[in-house]
Amino acid sequence: AASLLAAMPTGDWEAKQVLQHQPVKFAAMEGHFHTEDGAGLIILGQPNLQELKIDNPIIIPKALSFLTHASWDARVKGLTEYDRDLWPDNIELLYFSYHIMAGLGTLFIALMGISLVLVLKGKLHTSRFILWLLMLSLPFPFIANTAGWFTTEIGRQPWLIYGLMKTADGASNNISQGNVMFTLLGFMGLYLLLSVLYFFLATRIIGQGPELLNSTESVSKGGEV
Template identity: 90%
Template sequence: KQYLHTMTGAVITGCFTMASIAAFHLLKQQHQDISRRYLSVAVLVGFPASMIAAMPTGDWEAKQVQQHQPVKFAAMEGHFHTEDGAGLVILGQPNLQEMKIDNPIIIPKALSFLTHASWNARVKGLTEYDRDLWPDNIELLYFSYHIMAGLGTLFIALMGISLVLVLKRKLHTSRFILWLLMLSLPFPFIANTAGWFTTEIGRQPWLIYNLMKTADGASNNISQGNVMFTLLGFMGLYLLLSVLYFFLVTRIIGKGPELINQPETETEGVA
């Protein structure tokens, strides 16, 4: 189920990349014909992919987390206290001192329904579990999850509007939507990264869930200097690759699509 959710996210990223590049060329009034075609393909694939990422794959993933990792689920939802008919937090800031969500926007009873298909089902909160089982950074986990979910909702809305315009053959002339599509390029990458933040931060403090803690997996034979050297090395390598990637991709996008001339083949008639 996590594989399906992840692969759907990859498809969404590809579709938004195509749509963003096509919108860029259409706004500059260049490569019009081919840009219209791959913009339409991006939208026709991107809308169902965005829907599938939310339902059913996202729904499956959330229910699986609630069943097998209830502490992680409570933390990422900002659900501090056990409650019958628990509400779904849409916006708000987690307050660990007072064990509540500040400035909340909540859909009443929605969390109970989404997890148990019952409006009045009981959902356990963080305070139900020992503090040493809580994730190390609840605030980052909470915001990562809500950024992912919020952007996923935005993807559905933007691709849905674009699909309607494609069917009406008006998308290539709707400059406002084209601007939104062009500027949306980084959002799928942010959503995917936030999703993996949710996965990896949420499974803490466990290296192997319920069997081995991360602290127990550290080796006494590796010094802090070795760890820092390796970390800085990887960061430097990824920074270099990111700069090269950005340079090459922006150059290719600015140049536009190249049409490959097919060689003409001569056919001989049969006497």
């Protein structure tokens, strides 16, 4: 319940911070190419960088203006307002990473809300469909976390320190490409090993099922009552 209440306001606050301090990143991750009064919130679609638009969009009209400025007709600046040299390097990956993170976050809120209602009604443990959804959603937080990390790191490009130092200026001449590659591969290998270990332990514990109470203890406790 606490997570359900915290998810929406914290996500809203963080998005407004990005808009205030990293407006180019905000426009790119929202797929908002052109400045617009009463801007709509893009739910789905594919970025088209040749024509600077979203193909096959599903949009909630004026929702982006309301969420960012608390006004249905507020102006939201698009990417074309900024020098193209300041755009993130991979807008497509940034856009999809952000929407995966936001979409999964919305799913989490919905699942928690439904589960809370079922708990209050005493029906959660008999709702097989929801229990299956909860079990199948186990990897989703890790996917959302990774997508959020992609959004952060890709979105701040080309800046190492936003607005002060570009990534290209932060490269050290004392570290070779081989050293960087070795470090990256080392981290990838470590995380892969941890992922395999986690998957093995999780499936083993889930396969064992819940622990059963000792029948003799249950009988004795029942007799005492």
